[in-house]
Amino acid sequence: MVGPVTHGKTPGSKAGMKVVPSRPEVRTDPAPVRGPASAMIEIERVSQTFRTAGRQAHLALSDISLTIEDGAFVSILGPSGCGKSTLLYIVGGFVSPTEGEARVKGRTITGPGPDRGPVFQEFALFPWKTVLGNVMYGPRQQGVKSAEADAQSRRLIEMVGLKGFENFYPKELSGGMKQRVALARTLAYHPAVLLMDEPFGALDAHTRTRLQNDLLNIWERDRKTVLFVTHSVDEAVFLSDKVVVMTRAPGRIKEIVDIALPRPRRRAELLLDPRYQKYVVEIERMIDDTSEEGLHP
Amino acid sequence: MTTARALLPRLAPLLACLGLFAIWQVASMTLNTESFPTAIEAVRAVPSILGDKESVINILDSLRRMAIAFSAALVVAIPLGLMMGRSRLVASFFNPLLMITYPVPKAALMPIIMLWLGVGDLAKMLVIFLGVSLPVIYHSFQGAKAVEEKMLWSGAAMGLSAPQRMVRIVLPAALPEILTGCRTGLVLALITMVTSEMIARQSGAGNILFNSLDMGQYDTVYAMIIIIGAMGIGLDAAFEKLRSRLVRWSEPGFDIPLSFA
Numbered sequence: 050m051v052g053p054v055t056h057g058k059t060p061g062s063k064a065g066m067k068v069v070p071s072r073p074e075v076r077t078d079p080a081p082v083r084g085p086a087s088a089m090i091e092i093e094r095v096s097q098t099f100r101t102a103g104r105q106a107h108l109a110l111s112d113i114s115l116t117i118e119d120g121a122f123v124s125i126l127g128p129s130g131c132g133k134s135t136l137l138y139i140v141g142g143f144v145s146p147t148e149g150e151a152r153v154k155g156r157t158i159t160g161p162g163p164d165r166g167p168v169f170q171e172f173a174l175f176p177w178k179t180v181l182g183n184v185m186y187g188p189r190q191q192g193v194k195s196a197e198a199d200a201q202s203r204r205l206i207e208m209v210g211l212k213g214f215e216n217f218y219p220k221e222l223s224g225g226m227k228q229r230v231a232l233a234r235t236l237a238y239h240p241a242v243l244l245m246d247e248p249f250g251a252l253d254a255h256t257r258t259r260l261q262n263d264l265l266n267i268w269e270r271d272r273k274t275v276l277f278v279t280h281s282v283d284e285a286v287f288l289s290d291k292v293v294v295m296t297r298a299p300g301r302i303k304e305i306v307d308i309a310l311p312r313p314r315r316r317a318e319l320l321l322d323p324r325y326q327k328y329v330v331e332i333e334r335m336i337d338d339t340s341e342e343g344l345h346p
Numbered sequence: 347m348t349t350a351r352a353l354l355p356r357l358a359p360l361l362a363c364l365g366l367f368a369i370w371q372v373a374s375m376t377l378n379t380e381s382f383p384t385a386i387e388a389v390r391a392v393p394s395i396l397g398d399k400e401s402v403i404n405i406l407d408s409l410r411r412m413a414i415a416f417s418a419a420l421v422v423a424i425p426l427g428l429m430m431g432r433s434r435l436v437a438s439f440f441n442p443l444l445m446i447t448y449p450v451p452k453a454a455l456m457p458i459i460m461l462w463l464g465v466g467d468l469a470k471m472l473v474i475f476l477g478v479s480l481p482v483i484y485h486s487f488q489g490a491k492a493v494e495e496k497m498l499w500s501g502a503a504m505g506l507s508a509p510q511r512m513v514r515i516v517l518p519a520a521l522p523e524i525l526t527g528c529r530t531g532l533v534l535a536l537i538t539m540v541t542s543e544m545i546a547r548q549s550g551a552g553n554i555l556f557n558s559l560d561m562g563q564y565d566t567v568y569a570m571i572i573i574i575g576a577m578g579i580g581l582d583a584a585f586e587k588l589r590s591r592l593v594r595w596s597e598p599g600f601d602i603p604l605s606f607a
Contacts, residue, residue, distance in 0.1 A: 143499045161502035173496035177518045177595045187504040218595045238504055 088155075089242060089274040090117040090140055095149035097135050108299040109135050113149070115293060115302065117274060124277045124285035127295030128336065133278045134246050136300070140276060141167050141244050153242065163191065166240030170247040172227040174219040180206060180230050181215040187238030198237075205233040208267065225256035232264070242274045249284070261287060262316060269313050282336070286310075286328045287319060294335050304335055381564050388568035395569055401554055405573070408550035411467055412539045415474035419531065422475075423482035424524055428516055430483070431490025444483065452477040453541035460546055470542040470550075477538035478531040485527025489520025522593045532585055536578050551577075 097110040109132040117123050125133045138144040139151050142161040151158045153165060166187075174183050184205055188198035206215055209229040219227055228248055235243065249257040261284060268275060279285050285292045292306045308328055310319065319325045370385040395401045430437040452473050463469040493516050501515045517524075543552025551574055558566035590597065 141499065141503065143502070161499065163503060163505050165503060167496075167499060167503055169496045169500070171494065171496050173494055173500045175497065175515070175518070177521070177593075190504045190506060220595065234500075235503075240503070 087119045088116050089119040089121070089153065090115075090276065091152045091155075092116070092136070092140070093149050093151070095136070095139060095146045095151060097132060097139065097144070098147045110139075110146075111299040111301050113300070113302060115305075117276060117291075119274055120272045121291060122268065122275045122277065122289045123291045123293060124279055124289040125293045125295060126279060126282065126285045126332065126336070127300060128297050129280060130298050131295045132298065132300030133280075133295055137167075137244050137246050137276055137278050140242070141165055143167075163187070163238050164240055165242045165244055166235035166238065167244045167246065168228070168231050168235050168248045170250045172219070172224075172231045174227055174230055174234070176219050179216050179218055180211060180222075183219070183230055184233045184237050187234060191238055202233070202237055205237055206230075209233045210263065223256075224252050225260060228252065228260060229263075232267075236267075240273070242276060245275060245277045247278055247280070250279070257284075258316070264288070265314060282329055282332050286325060286332065287314065287316065292328075292332060294332060303338075306332060381562075383565045383568055387565045388572060391565040391569035392572055395554070395566065395573065404549050404554055405551045408539055408543065408552065409577075411471050411550070412474055412535050415471040416478050416532065416535045418471075419475045419478035419482060419535075420528065423479040423527075423531075424486050424517075427483040427486025427524075427527075428490040428512065428520060431487045431493070431520070432512065432516060437487070440483075444480065447476070448480055452538055453545065456542055456545040465546040465548055470539070470546060473542045474535050474538045477534045481530040481534060482524070482527040485530070486520060486524045489523030489527075490516050492523070493519045522596045525589045525593060529582070529585055529589065532581055533578065536574070536581065540574060 092113055092115040095110060095113045096108070099107045099109055101107050113136060125136060127133045135144060139146050140153070140158065142158045142165065145159075158165075175186065178186065181199070181202055184202040185198045188201060189195065193201070203215065206212060209232055211226060211229055211233070214222070214226065219230065222230065232248070249260050252260065265288060275288075277285070277288060286308055289308050292308060294303045294306065295301065296303045306328065310322070310325060310328075367385040367389075374382045374384040426440065430440055455476070456469065456473050459469045459472055463472065497519060498511050498515055501511050506514060539550070540552040540555070543550040544556050547553050547556060551570065555567055555570040555574070558564075558570070
């Protein structure tokens, strides 16, 4: 069957097929038809064991299998210590799993790479670089010319709401502003997947709400695949297409909830929406169950 | 009034020096022994040393050895300390060696080193090198160890290789700590410089000091102490200026974050 030439992402491309490397900065035509959603991340039977200080083996993740589709916003939700961050680090390539494997676009993950951009709760900015220097770092590393990287980075800084702060050092910024810089710094090198590790966990409630809104606005422009780790049910439901609920240690997937709420989402409307409230209550109940399991193993 | 209040902190070091000289003056006048000249006598002897070509050559000789040994120590100690901070293997290999050498007074090694290398520049520079290396290694090690893992992960995600992360993330992130070590190292360099010349008399500032001590020229001895002290203050101030420029981004003066989300 000879069909029209498809632009951009080829859906369903298995490993071994000819893959046209799609440059992230090249935009496809407006409103690209998303064929059958293709898998961006596949996690297959991943387990993770740590050695504790007492030399005991601690099972952090147990037999996790999960597929995340291209362009999906997926949250991993669970009580602290359930290994949800570890799962994100495995996808990032920062930690290698004891068993099983994780793949991105069909390729087995063996280490970190610019196709997966992390945003950490601790910001992890380079304190010796200005805001602009931090955001330019990735593009410069990728070989983007200085003038071009400068212009791109300034646009990104404006997009995250920090115009005028280009020459400030991280030390001079508040937590919320630092996290905006961290987001811009990661977006600057066009990762196909954003890996967000409790990014708003260290912020006060007000700042957190503002950043959630802004993240959604930014995300709705280009719909990158996002893997978002959080322990806040509201946050997970508000942001995600899918919420993966995990059990207490050893972390297992308890349930995957599809959040069928329309987009673009507006907080004010959503909070009054009974469907939203139902999701929150339902997921909170699941988490209560997992705590019970934790108490009576 | 406000100008007087602003001026006072700037004048404080000067006042402290004057106070010290005053106590010295009074003490030496009370003791009244030949081997303890008054501050005024000592200060008077300073220009005659600095005006003497021979003495100036000696002092410059000392500074030259110190500069070479200090630089060589930084070139070796900083990379070693950083690698120890990031690799448990490297740390467990070098740590015992450092633990053994740390408490040994470096100048006490001078006679042994002289047996190998003679009384010339090389032996003295080696002693200064050893004296400077240890604090610089230690501080570089601490600085590298404290580098946030997530910062390195962020760099790795951008495509920085392990050696690149070492040079472009660990080094700058540890720089404030490294420079603290260098500052200690600089003072130790001056101390070991003088003591090395005490043992191997040939040339140098220490040479003038201890020779005049042997000859009982006490005003020259004390004048040399003043000159060496002044060199210490001068070097430290110059280094501090350089340091604060290099790590402006980490200065606590910057610590007032703007608040807005």
